[in-house]
Amino acid sequence: MGARSNYECRFPSKRHKASHVMSTGPPSHSWEGAPPLRGGLIFHRLVEQRCCLYHLGHAMRRTFCFHTQEQTVSGLEQFEMQWRKMMKMGELWTQLGSVMASMMFAYAMFKQFFPDDLGNILEKYTQKLVGYVYPYIQISFDEYTVEFLRRSEVYSSIQSYLSTKSSTRAKRLKAHDVKGSKALVLGMDDNEEVTDEFQGIKLWWVSMKSASKKSSFSFYPEYEERKQYKLTFHRRHRDIVMGSYLDHVRQEGKAIAVSNRQRKLYINNTGKGAKWSHVVFEHPATFETLAMDPKEKQAIINDLMKFSKGKDYYKKIGKAWKRGYLLYGPPGTGKSTMISAMSNLMNYDVYDLELTAVKDNTELRKLLIDITGKAIIVIEDIDCSLDLTGQRKKKKQEEEKDGDEKDPIPKKPEEEETTTSKVTLSGLLNFIDGIWSACGGERLIVFTTNYVDKLDPALIRRGRMDKHIQLSYCCFGAFKVLARNYLDVESHELFGTIERLLGETDMTPADVAENLMLKSDTEDADSCLKSLIEALEAAKVEARVKAEEEASKKAEEEAKLKADKEEKEKEKSGNSNDDVKCNGTKDKVKGTPVTEVKENGVTP
Numbered sequence: 001m002g003a004r005s006n007y008e009c010r011f012p013s014k015r016h017k018a019s020h021v022m023s024t025g026p027p028s029h030s031w032e033g034a035p036p037l038r039g040g041l042i043f044h045r046l047v048e049q050r051c052c053l054y055h056l057g058h059a060m061r062r063t064f065c066f067h068t069q070e071q072t073v074s075g076l077e078q079f080e081m082q083w084r085k086m087m088k089m090g091e092l093w094t095q096l097g098s099v100m101a102s103m104m105f106a107y108a109m110f111k112q113f114f115p116d117d118l119g120n121i122l123e124k125y126t127q128k129l130v131g132y133v134y135p136y137i138q139i140s141f142d143e144y145t146v147e148f149l150r151r152s153e154v155y156s157s158i159q160s161y162l163s164t165k166s167s168t169r170a171k172r173l174k175a176h177d178v179k180g181s182k183a184l185v186l187g188m189d190d191n192e193e194v195t196d197e198f199q200g201i202k203l204w205w206v207s208m209k210s211a212s213k214k215s216s217f218s219f220y221p222e223y224e225e226r227k228q229y230k231l232t233f234h235r236r237h238r239d240i241v242m243g244s245y246l247d248h249v250r251q252e253g254k255a256i257a258v259s260n261r262q263r264k265l266y267i268n269n270t271g272k273g274a275k276w277s278h279v280v281f282e283h284p285a286t287f288e289t290l291a292m293d294p295k296e297k298q299a300i301i302n303d304l305m306k307f308s309k310g311k312d313y314y315k316k317i318g319k320a321w322k323r324g325y326l327l328y329g330p331p332g333t334g335k336s337t338m339i340s341a342m343s344n345l346m347n348y349d350v351y352d353l354e355l356t357a358v359k360d361n362t363e364l365r366k367l368l369i370d371i372t373g374k375a376i377i378v379i380e381d382i383d384c385s386l387d388l389t390g391q392r393k394k395k396k397q398e399e400e401k402d403g404d405e406k407d408p409i410p411k412k413p414e415e416e417e418t419t420t421s422k423v424t425l426s427g428l429l430n431f432i433d434g435i436w437s438a439c440g441g442e443r444l445i446v447f448t449t450n451y452v453d454k455l456d457p458a459l460i461r462r463g464r465m466d467k468h469i470q471l472s473y474c475c476f477g478a479f480k481v482l483a484r485n486y487l488d489v490e491s492h493e494l495f496g497t498i499e500r501l502l503g504e505t506d507m508t509p510a511d512v513a514e515n516l517m518l519k520s521d522t523e524d525a526d527s528c529l530k531s532l533i534e535a536l537e538a539a540k541v542e543a544r545v546k547a548e549e550e551a552s553k554k555a556e557e558e559a560k561l562k563a564d565k566e567e568k569e570k571e572k573s574g575n576s577n578d579d580v581k582c583n584g585t586k587d588k589v590k591g592t593p594v595t596e597v598k599e600n601g602v603t604p
């Protein structure tokens with residue numbers, strides 16, 4: 001084992017909580033900081049004695065550490081008595097110490113020279129013997145699983161669970177920089193004990209560290225550090241501990257870990273098989289900053305919260321714990337912003353699925369299996385992602401056929417395979433609500449589109465996309481949210497004009513937000529609101545001009561169509577006269593009279 005260096009931070013636990021120290025740094029502490037002591041030399045000796053005993057160990061410290069400061073000094077005799085008592089006990093402990101040292105020595109010799117098997121047998125019978133008189137049960141939880149490959153999930157849950165207990169109760173703490181955690185995680189130091197209470201029973205947790213020999217071909221024995229938590233409780237509480245306490249620890253630990261973890265934004269890799277890669281998700285959008293009608297916003301928040309607490313409900317109704325959201329509306333109305341707000345509200349990871357990078361349905365399924373619980377699976381611009389109707393594919397094949405006939409150099413099949421995704425609509429439907437979709441726990445599936453009408457009805461039917469949310473142009477309610485976010489303004493004399501203009505013209509929240517943004521130190525709320533009014537008026541004029549242009553274009557087209565129609569009709573009537581003449585001529589040739597033709601023309 002290599003030597004390790006670390007820093008120790010000490011502070012009085014009663015006056016400064018660990019959490020406070022973690023955030024503000026340790027307070028200055030020394031013996032001078034303790035309450036003043038009185039009583040002359042003998043008192044100093046007592047203090048010295050106390051200091052020495054402090055270092056003798058945890059158990060000894062508990063016995064000897066009486067609170068000298070809190071006692072009132074009644075007289076020198078009392079101190080002398082105490083002093084003698086201490087000396088006697090000190091001698092006793094010295095003797096005990098030497099006995100223990102001898103025993104340790106004997107044990108070490110025994111370990112060294114006796115075979116391991118014999119040691120195990122002896123240990124087994126010793127444990128049995130101790131079991132008759134010792135009423136406590138111990139459970140150990142190793143850091144690594146039996147295969148010694150993976151970190152045990154239970155160990156991690158216990159670590160998170162105890163991090164909250166130990167930061168308030170333990171005296172020696174260890175700060176871990178846990179991967180994926182937002183802040184430092186405080187845990188008990190090695191061999192530290194924390195007492196826990198559950199349903200009126202007391203339990204003790206100890207964190208242990210041991211070194212065991214590594215099987216190695218090296219000449220020098222290598223040692224491996226094994227960490228574990230040991231839980232001790234009275235045997236009469238066995239049922240409670242096994243029945244509910246351990247489950248409680250696991251659930252709580254997981255919940256703490258989830259709330260501490262850093263959320264991630266995943267993306268599926270192109271050309272690397274079914275794999276996700278991730279970055280830390282740090283989008284600041286929340287439902288508070290999202291500009292939309294307050295009532296609609298509240299309805300969405302309620303829906304999401306109900307879903308997140310719906311584990312038992314979904315189980316009861318026999319449905320996988322997932323919910324589909326379809327977000328549709330023009331560009332810049334806040335669809336992506338809403339996804340970020342959802343993630344921040346629910347504390348879920350975001351899996352941004354790029355369908356065009358998925359080779360086929362099998363790869364899509366593999367990606368699905370790798371998604372953990374508490375996730376939002378997003379497919380943005382679903383209408384552009386793939387040809388999902390199946391009809392276009394047919395059309396494409398036909399086109400290719402025609403193309404092949406014309407193209408003298410045919411495409412290589414492999415080249416085609418690498419560039420085209422073969423994910424089908426049925427593959428995607430299976431992804432959303434097939435049997436595999438139930439694996440992995442709670443998740444939201446969100447599709448966004450600018451053109452909802454283009455989507456296959458099967459894809460967005462209720463049950464698949466349970467909630468359809470339209471994000472539209474900025475209304476006055478949404479504007480007020482933006483004004484508060486961007487300008488810290490709740491009301492203003494220009495609000496009336498803005499409300500009227502927003503009712504008359506369409507502007508996306510993205511455009512409104514851009515006008516409200518302070519772009520220099522000279523700008524303020526007034527100037528921003530005025531520039532918004534100007535932009536709205538310009539947009540109104542633009543819209544009117546556009547509408548007029550479209551109307552005149554339409555009128556022109558209609559007039560053109562009408563003229564064409566009239567022309568055609570004229571031509572038709574002219575043609576029919578020609579036909580008659582022609583026929584007449586022909587018939588003349590054939591010797592048939594024109595009148596007959598006319599008659600034939602009239603009579604069917």
Ligand SMILES: Nc1ncnc2c1ncn2[C@@H]1O[C@H](COP(=O)(O)OP(=O)(O)OP(=O)(O)O)[C@@H](O)[C@H]1O
Pocket residue numbers: 289290291292330331332333334335336337338450471509510511513
């Ligand atoms: N409803 C909104 N609330 C707050 N900010 C918004 C809102 N809509 C748009 N924005 C602002 O406009 C920017 C663009 O919005 P966003 O990307 O969410 O729009 P979108 O609807 O997803 O657009 P697209 O369809 O083009 O992807 C955001 O960065 C945000 O600042």
